[in-house]
Amino acid sequence: MAGLIGALVVAAAIGSKEDGGQAMTGVDRTLLEAGLSLMLTAAAVVGSFSxxxxxxxxxxxxxxxxxxxxxxxxxxxxxxxxxxxxTGAIVGVFFGLSGELVANLWHVSAPAVLAFAAMAGIGSLWGFAIGSLIRNHFLSLFVVPLSLVLPAALASRLGQFADLLFPNLVTDWVNQWALGSVKLDSFAGAVTWLACSLGGAYWVFLKRDLT
Known part of the structure; x- marks a missing residue:
């Protein structure tokens, strides 16, 4: 997790170009989306390991x-x-403060901090559900990130169906939230996926042998 914070701090310091209340540039937005995506993957892996x-x-x-x-x-x-x-909230604060400390350009945004926290919480639950089904420490290190990147990698083949998969829904929702708007359809879809995965994992855990 310390490595994650360091990576986000460096990314924000390199690409920070936002000044005060000015609109976020394309580079800043790309860095923010990349940071949130990294937060989702890292939190999911940690959640599975838990x-x-x-x-x-x-x-x-x-x-x-x-x-x-x-x-x-x-x-x-x-x-x-x-x-x-x-942890997600702390990462969000570091992401905003890094540019302020290095280049006096980035500032801490409450929606962005909350977005990092939400992404971390959702990712941890997703990883926890998958980890409870796999029950293998080493295998989950590969399966959990794959479950988050595969839908995006196959987007061209899946067409519009890719937009209905969990990673794309939660990323779309949180990215828009960090920028000050909310997409309720993406939020509802992400919550549905998360509820189904947790519900299935919970049921399997109750029925499955612990050996």
Missing amino acids: FTSDFDTRSFHRRILMFQRGAAFTGRAASITVAALV
């Missing part, structure tokens, strides 16, 4: 002895989401 590491060390098994399966699953999902929201 399950797989606990499963490998049998922390989940010990929690289930004390609580029910459902409580253990939801409690871990909630804790990683809260941690991701806080």
